[in-house]
Amino acid sequence: MENGFTTQRLTLGDGRTAVPVYHYRKLDSTNAEAKRRGVADIAVILADGQTAGRGRLGRQFFSEGGIYLSILLPAEALLYSPMLLTSAAAVAVCEAVREIGFDAEIKWVNDILVDGRKVCGILAEAVSEGDNISGYIVGIGINIGTPDFPKELSEIAGALPLSEKGKRTLTEAVLRGFFAALTKAPADILSYCTAHSAVLGKRVRFFGAKEGVGQAVRLSEDGGLAVMTDGGDTVILTGGEISLRMD
Numbered sequence: 001m002e003n004g005f006t007t008q009r010l011t012l013g014d015g016r017t018a019v020p021v022y023h024y025r026k027l028d029s030t031n032a033e034a035k036r037r038g039v040a041d042i043a044v045i046l047a048d049g050q051t052a053g054r055g056r057l058g059r060q061f062f063s064e065g066g067i068y069l070s071i072l073l074p075a076e077a078l079l080y081s082p083m084l085l086t087s088a089a090a091v092a093v094c095e096a097v098r099e100i101g102f103d104a105e106i107k108w109v110n111d112i113l114v115d116g117r118k119v120c121g122i123l124a125e126a127v128s129e130g131d132n133i134s135g136y137i138v139g140i141g142i143n144i145g146t147p148d149f150p151k152e153l154s155e156i157a158g159a160l161p162l163s164e165k166g167k168r169t170l171t172e173a174v175l176r177g178f179f180a181a182l183t184k185a186p187a188d189i190l191s192y193c194t195a196h197s198a199v200l201g202k203r204v205r206f207f208g209a210k211e212g213v214g215q216a217v218r219l220s221e222d223g224g225l226a227v228m229t230d231g232g233d234t235v236i237l238t239g240g241e242i243s244l245r246m247d
């Protein structure tokens with residue numbers, strides 16, 4: 001291990017592109033390391049643990065024993081709306097988890113659930129230089145094994161029971177799936193997210209810029225969630241958060 005990390009190369013499906021994967025034992029946060037490194041080239045930062053894993057809305061992400069990775073993308077590598085990046089990552093994780101036999105579903109927009117429990121969170125961030133977006137960082141955290149979750153997560157978080165070999169297989173499948181999703185048509189990403197949604201057709205509570213309660217009815221063209229409120233209006237959520245718990 002040199003400078004705290006080893007470098008592997010992931011050859012993609014085209015047989016030509018080799019993406020460097022910088023593998024650390026421990027980092028503060030793979031997204032933070034990605035920011036320090038910069039997004040000039042496609043690369044992956046992978047860590048076995050994080051001391052300051054970050055989630056959406058300023059939350060911490062519990063980061064022991066699972067898979068923690070960030071994909072670095074220069075802006076020109078993204079051929080569709082940045083809003084769909086989180087959905088593309090959700091497709092990759094959901095499919096990779098289903099391939100190894102778990103009934104995974106996507107909880108709009110950035111969580112993967114198995115048996116109703118969150119096993120994965122996704123945090124996509126834009127990197128700016130002045131007024132321009134120079135690229136994106138897509139962070140993915142997957143809970144593995146029997147984590148000692150803090151009390152506030154014990155009711156909602158889950159983990160996949162995988163060996164070290166299973167973890168490596170899942171990591172590779174997620175990365176391959178993500179790079180494949182980058183070349184998919186937005187309509188294909190949305191149709192996968194629709195088919196494997198944990199929320200469509202259900203009553204949801206939504207928080208953030210818009211707040212209310214209603215039925216999740218469909219995904220919008222750019223990956224937003226359309227909710228028919230109890231008042232009869234349809235609102236398109238493009239951020240914030242939803243909850244399936246109505247109590």
Ligand code: BTN
Nearest residue numbers: 029031053054055056121139141
């Ligand atoms: C969420 O559930 O709110 C998103 C969690 C994202 C966690 C991943 S773990 C790898 C990457 N590095 C981070 O600090 N966060 C993301």
